[in-house]
Amino acid sequence: MSAAYEGAVADLIAELGRLPGVGPKSAQRIAFHILSTDSDDVARLADALIQVKARVRFCAICGNVAESEQCRICADPRRNDTQICVVEEPRDVVAIERTREFRGRYHVLGGAINPIDGVGPDDLRIRELMTRLASGVVTEVIIATDPNVEGEATAAYLSRLLGSMGVAVTRLASGLPVGGDLEYADEITLGRAFEGRVRLDA
Amino acid sequence: MSRTYRDEAVVLRTHDLGEADRIVTLLTRGSGQVRAVAKGVRRTSSKFGARLEPFGVVDVQLHLGRSLDVVTQADTLAPHGRSIMADYSLFTTATAMVETAARLTEVEREPATQQYLLLAGALRALAERAHAATLVLDSYLLRALAVAGWAPSFAECARCSRPGPHRAFSAPMGGAVCGGCRPPGAAAPAEETFALLGALLAGDWAVADRSDDRHRRESSGLVAVYLQWHLERQLRSLRHVDRTGAARVDRTLDPAVAIIGRTA
Ligand SMILES: [Zn+2]
Ligand SMILES: [Zn+2]
Numbered sequence: 001m002s003a004a005y006e007g008a009v010a011d012l013i014a015e016l017g018r019l020p021g022v023g024p025k026s027a028q029r030i031a032f033h034i035l036s037t038d039s040d041d042v043a044r045l046a047d048a049l050i051q052v053k054a055r056v057r058f059c060a061i062c063g064n065v066a067e068s069e070q071c072r073i074c075a076d077p078r079r080n081d082t083q084i085c086v087v088e089e090p091r092d093v094v095a096i097e098r099t100r101e102f103r104g105r106y107h108v109l110g111g112a113i114n115p116i117d118g119v120g121p122d123d124l125r126i127r128e129l130m131t132r133l134a135s136g137v138v139t140e141v142i143i144a145t146d147p148n149v150e151g152e153a154t155a156a157y158l159s160r161l162l163g164s165m166g167v168a169v170t171r172l173a174s175g176l177p178v179g180g181d182l183e184y185a186d187e188i189t190l191g192r193a194f195e196g197r198v199r200l201d202a
Numbered sequence: 203m204s205r206t207y208r209d210e211a212v213v214l215r216t217h218d219l220g221e222a223d224r225i226v227t228l229l230t231r232g233s234g235q236v237r238a239v240a241k242g243v244r245r246t247s248s249k250f251g252a253r254l255e256p257f258g259v260v261d262v263q264l265h266l267g268r269s270l271d272v273v274t275q276a277d278t279l280a281p282h283g284r285s286i287m288a289d290y291s292l293f294t295t296a297t298a299m300v301e302t303a304a305r306l307t308e309v310e311r312e313p314a315t316q317q318y319l320l321l322a323g324a325l326r327a328l329a330e331r332a333h334a335a336t337l338v339l340d341s342y343l344l345r346a347l348a349v350a351g352w353a354p355s356f357a358e359c360a361r362c363s364r365p366g367p368h369r370a371f372s373a374p375m376g377g378a379v380c381g382g383c384r385p386p387g388a389a390a391p392a393e394e395t396f397a398l399l400g401a402l403l404a405g406d407w408a409v410a411d412r413s414d415d416r417h418r419r420e421s422s423g424l425v426a427v428y429l430q431w432h433l434e435r436q437l438r439s440l441r442h443v444d445r446t447g448a449a450r451v452d453r454t455l456d457p458a459v460a461i462i463g464r465t466a
Contacts, residue, residue, distance in 0.1 A: 020218070021218065021219070021220050021221060023219070023220065026220070113293075113442075115294055115297045115298070115301075115438065115439030115442035115443075116215060116297055116300075116301050116438055116439050117438070118438045120441075120442045147252075148252075148255060149255045149256045149257065149283055149286075149287045149293070152287035152288065152293075153287045153290060153293035153294075156287065156288055156289055156290045156293065157290040160290055184249060184251075185251060186250070186251030186252045186253045186278065187252075187253075187278050187281040187284070188251070188252035188253075188255065188258075188281055188283055188284045189251050189252050191281070191284050192284075
C-alpha cells in the first residue's frame, strides 16, 4: 500500500506498518494523522521514542524494563525474596502489579516457547532463572505465562525443568472469565477451571 | 453460491491481528488450507474462547471474505490442545506435525482431505498417548510425504526396484538403495531401522511399538533428513522436538513396551 505514496510519507507508512498489530490500513491512517498534527506534538512523540531507547534498558536480574542496572522491583528491599513470579513480557509485570496481590520478585522470560517461529527454550531467559534459583533463597516459583498453547507449553517445560530443584512450582489458576456464562465457556477453559478449583471454607 | 460455508478443520496456527482479533490458519477437510479472521477472539468475553487454539479439531462456520474469510462459529470436535500443551514433548511433536501439514498444503483452498484425515488422526494418537510420541511423529511425517507424492521406499531399491532388504539409505534417491545404486556418502542404517521405517509408513503399530530406542532414534534421524530434502525451506520446529521426554512418556504408560524396549 505504501507504494502508492512517495518519499517521506511512504517511508513513514512502511515503518509504522512494522509495528505489532498495525496493518497497512492502520499505518496509513496513523501516517495521515501525524501529517495533520501540530509540529510540537509530533516533536514530543519523536522525542519520547528516542528517549525510551536511550534511557530504558532491561534489568540485569529479572529482565524487566529498567532505567538503571536494576529495575524498580528488584531494587526494592521490601519485596519478598522467597517467591519469583515468571512472566513472558514486561507488560505482564505491570498487569500483576496492578492487582497488588503479589509482593515477591519477578522473572521476565522475554516471550514463550514457539517452535514454528524458531523460539526454543534457549532463546528465552531460562538459564538466568536457573541461576537465580541456585542460591536456595527462592522457595516458590509461580508460573504466570499466557493461558494460550505457547504459554501453557512453556509452563509445562518449566515445571518439568524445575521439578528436580526442590522449589514449589505453582501455576496461576486460569478459570472462567468473570462476567461470562458457564454454558458458553469452551472445553479447554472449563477444564482448566476444574483443575484449579479451590476449597470454599465455611 | 452461499457466502457462508461449514467444514471440519484442524487449527494449524494463529497470528494476532490488531487489538483483539486473530488470523487462524485452518486445514479444512473439504477446502484444504484456509486463513480466516476470528474477530474478538483475544477478549476474555469471546464466544470462541480457546476453541481456535492450535491442535484443536473444530466444526467451523466461515463467511467468505474478500481476502480472508471470517469465522462466524466454532465448536470443538476434539479438544486435543489441552492434553498436548500440558506435556512439553507432545507440544513440540504436535508443532512439528502442524508445521509440516501447513507446508504440504500451502496452496490455499486446494482440497487436501487425505492430509486433513492424516493430521487429525495423528493429533488424536498423540493426545491419547496411543503410541510413543516420536513414533507418531515419524509415522505422520512419512505418510504425509507419501500423500504429497514423495513416498519413500524402505524395502526395494528406490532407484532400480531390486527387491530388498538393502543396507544403504539415500534421501535424494528416495529411500533404500541397493549396492549398485548406492551413492557415495549414503547412510547405512541397521536392518531393524529399515523394518521400523517400513512399519511406520504402513501404520503397522504392532511392529513399531516393539522397536527399541536405538532404532527409533536412527529412524527419526533418517525421517528428518528425508523430510528436509523434500521441503524447500527448513522446517523450523523439527529441531525443537523434545524426544527425551517422549521416550519417558512411553515407558511410564506402557509397561509391556518398557520391558521389551529396554532389552537392547
Ligand atoms: Zn528487575
Ligand atoms: Zn538399485
